[in-house]
Amino acid sequence: MILQEIALKKGRQVVGHSVQSWTRQSKVCRGNLDNDIRCYGTERGLATQLREELAREHVKDLANQQKAKKKARAIDKDFFMSVLNSSATKREARSYIQRFTPSKDSQPKRSAVDTKPTLANGVNLGGLYGPTAVEQSPKFVQQPERLAKIAVExxxxxxxxxLRAPQTLDDETLNGIGRTLSQLGRLGLISLVVLDCNLEASLASARHNPDWRALEAKQASRLVAAIDASGDTGARFVDNVIGVSEKHAASGFAQTKTHISLRKLLMTPxxxxxxxxxxxVGYTDVSQTAVPVDASDVVLALTKELAGIPSVLEPDEDPSETRDRLRALRDEISLDRLIILDPLGxxxxSDRPNGYHVFLNMEQEFEPAEQDLLKTLRNDEKVMPPDSGSVKQKVSDLAAGNPFSKFVETEFGDPTSTLDSIGQPESKDRPTPSTWHHLQNLQLVRSVLSILPQSSSALLTTPEEAANSGKDAPFQPARVGTRRQRNPLIHNxxxxxxxxxxxxxVGRLGQSSIAEPVSPVESITPTTFAKHGMSVTIFPDPKITPWAPSVPGEPHLTLTDSKIDLPRLVHLIEDSFGRKLDVKDYLRRVNGRIAxxxxxxxxxxxxLLTWETPPGVKDDGSPESRARMVxxxxxxxxxxxxxxxxxxxxxxFKAMVRECFPDGCVWRSRRNNPVNKWYFERSRGTWKLPGEGWTMFWTTPELSMDKQLFLDYEGVCRGIEPSWADNKAVLD
Structure with a gap:
């Protein structure tokens, strides 16, 4: 009766509340529900309510799980789209898989051609390279063969x-970089990031930026958060692994004697x-005082540590133990890439049509590239010290033989008088310090690659390109050589x-559009790939003696010259073409006309390039004959x-078209040669010779091509007799 009266006055909700209050105070029906003790009255309502609450929590958990799955699927889709957009060929995919597949102890031996291995991180790459991603980038492969199985440790x-100047990047770009680094980790390449907040300039005087450590910590936390939000791969802010010798930190800025003090803290993550x-940020060895350090010095210290080159050797350690310890360090890590993300790219x-180096063969091109940058500095009307490098410190490095500092002192005198302007906002009247940064990056690449094995490489690009996932890039099928936009880090x-x-x-690299035409140079993002590379030797040197038809009676190059190793050259030709060369007949044909x-x-x-006489032209060495030679x-x-x-x-090919024959040359290839796709992208024109099994290619600029020259090209390509030992004139 009491409950009925309350229900009539205050409604059903109050009744429920009163019932619950009354049952909490009641000592009736205290049985255990789990032991199946029957309960009556309000206890049964409690059990129902408990089940409802559990059901709601279960539904909530399911909803969270669904959201997590959707997020994971979105991350996977973004990841695989980036991989597919890289358009690796089957050959490159096999090479990648051979390098990044776990050791033979953890996987059974399988053929590198017939299998689709799954990496330890769960990424199955075998099915990614279907027809849409294969053969889009032709390679110079004359005789494709099955790759040998390689045991990978x-x-x-x-x-x-x-990463330079992270404080200038917005959150979207930084999140894109975090996503790309996470994707690299899923592909088997874990990153180690060094931040360069341009502290060197602002630290010329303490008043310019007293909160330099707070700036470093803030930017590191931003990047860590961006990586953590990108997927499975996490990140950690590591602030205490860089050591600096006490005497080199006394000046307030440490550029030398930087080393890794706590390897374990680096290796654990x-x-x-x-x-x-x-x-x-570095810490002095004795007093543990925090000092700013040059980011390039941190990179070099990390390179030496990861390459197994210790900064200090224990004097009492047995030499054999030292050797074994260093070997174990080298076997533990393979430092495959140096990646420099710089807003300058x-x-x-200056001598490239697109304005920058696409590929730097460090063996051959480092010194010319360095001299080109130094020449740019000489031509500047006013040199401003870079905001990421203390010129005063660079000049003080003369004793260490720093060629960059020597150049600064020689060309511009003592630049320390301009230190008061370092760190101040740049005015429109001042030249930007871009050349200084480029020179610093080039020297850093050289120093790092000189420590690492020949297989290691370096990539320099912009943070925006590193953040590109390719998902918003429209397909541009306009020209040969134009591909879907790719992330350079993943592609590399x-x-x-x-x-x-x-x-x-360069004309093959632009993304043409009828509505909004864009010049090829403007549409190319300045990204440079660098490797140790190899030397390129040219006989004769076109910088000394430009290639021209020989004059009768004057000395000329032959394949029996002491400068040329004929047996190795013959082996190269036979191995590449898979055929035996009739050496005697070949020498008879080319000696006397070698360009x-x-x-x-x-x-x-x-x-090997020659001067050929077109049909109908007398080969008498006259000026008229030499002018018509092809x-x-x-x-x-x-x-x-x-x-x-x-x-x-x-x-x-670059040496041929840029240094030897910039005005063009011609060649032929059998129509079914698999390398023709590669030739096609690099030639200025092609022509399938009627009635022949040959395709003619040339690199002559269109403005220099006339009817007579075309007929001369065709006549030469028709008239060349092969010099193979099997005497087979038509290869197909």
Whole structure:
């Protein structure tokens, strides 16, 4: 009766509340529901309510799980789209899988051609390279063959990343970088990031930026959060692994004697697949005082540590124990990449049509690239010290033989008088310090690669390109050589090559649009890929003696010259073409008309070019005859083991069209030659010879091409007789 009266007055909700209050105070029906003790009255209502609450929590958990699955699927979709957009070929995919597959102890032996291995991180790449992603980037491969099975040791593959000026990047770009680094980790390459907040300039005087450590910590936390939000791969702020000797920290800015003091703190996150983010902060060895350090010095210290080169050796340690310890350190980690993310992008080049180096063969091109940057500095009307480098400290490094500091002192006197302006906002009247940063990046790449094995490489690009996932990039099928927009970091990991070939003509790189035409140079993002590379030797040197038809009675180059190793050249040709050469007949045909020979490395590749007389022209050595002679690419060969990788063919082709025959040359290839796709992208024109099994290619600019020259080209390509030992004139 009491409950009925309450219900009539205050409603059913109050009744429920009163019932619950009454049952909490009641000592009736206290039985245990789990023991199946029957309860009556309000206890049954409690059980119902409990079940309802549990049901609601279960539904909530299911909803959270569904949201998590949707987020995971979105991350996976973004990841696989980035991989597919990289357009790696089957050959490059096999090479990548061979390098990043776990050791033979953890996986059974399988054929590298017939299997689709799954990496330890759960990424199955075997099915990604279908018809849409295969054969889009032709390679110089004359005789494709099955790849040999390679036993890959279980190493931790690491990329050392230097990110300059992160404080200038918005959250969207930083999140994109975090997503890309996370994707690299899923592909088997864990990153180690060094932040460069341009502290060196602002620390010329303490008043410019007293909160430099807070700036470093804030930017490191931003990047850690961006990586953590990107997917499975996490990140950790590591602030206490950089040591600095006390005497070099006394000046207030440490640029030398930087080392890794706590290797364990560095290795623990790396082994767990967590990306360490390291600020440019060091701690003195004795007093443990925090001092700013140059980010490039941090990169070099990390390179030496990860490469197994200790900064200090224990004097009492047994030499054999030292050798074994260092060998174990080298076997633990493979430092595969140096990645420099700089707002300025790659290394500029004044002699390149696109304005920068696509591929830097450090063996051959480092000194010319460095001199080109120094020349740019000389031409500046006023030199402003860079905001990321203390010029005063650079000049003080003269004793250490720093060529950059020596140049500054020689060319501009004592630049320390301008230190008061360092760190101040740049005015429109001042030149930007971009050249200084480019020079610093180039020297850092040289220093790092000189420590690492030949297989290691470096990539320099902009943070915006590193943040590009490719998902918003429209397909541009306008021209040969134009591909879907790719992330250069992911593409470089899968292919060990730049986004596009360095030997491609600039006109083949633009994204043409009828509505909004864009010039090829403007549409290319300055990204530079660098490797140790190999030397390229040219006989005769076109810088000394430009290639021209020989004059009767004057000395000329022959293949029996002491400068040329004929047996190795013959082996190169036979290995590349898979056929035996009739050496005697070949020498009889080409000696006396050789234009020049290009050799890459230790005869890993080469090109032999001749001067050919068109049909109907007397070969009498007269000026008229010599004027009609055609520059002809007689042999272009790359060893099988170097075909399709290493950029050997690109090095030779670039030397041919840029240094030897900038006005163009011609060659022919059998119609079914698999390398024709590669030729097609690099030529200015092609012509299938009617009634013949040959396709003619040429690199002559369109303005220089006339009817007579075309007929001369065709006549030469028709008239060349092969010199193979099997005497088979028509190859197809």
């Amino acid at each position: 279980s190493q931790l593959h690491v990329a050392l990343v230097k 790396l082994r767990r697949g967590i990306i360490p983010v390291i600020p440019s 790659g290394i500029p080049a 990991l899968l292919t060990d090559k730049p986004v596009f070939s360095s030997s491609l003509p 020049g020979v290009i050799i890459a490395g230790e005869y890993e590749g080469g090109a 520059p002809y690419l007689d042999k272009f060969a790359v060893l099988k083991r170097a075909q399709g990788s290493g950029g050997v063919a690109d090095l030779i």
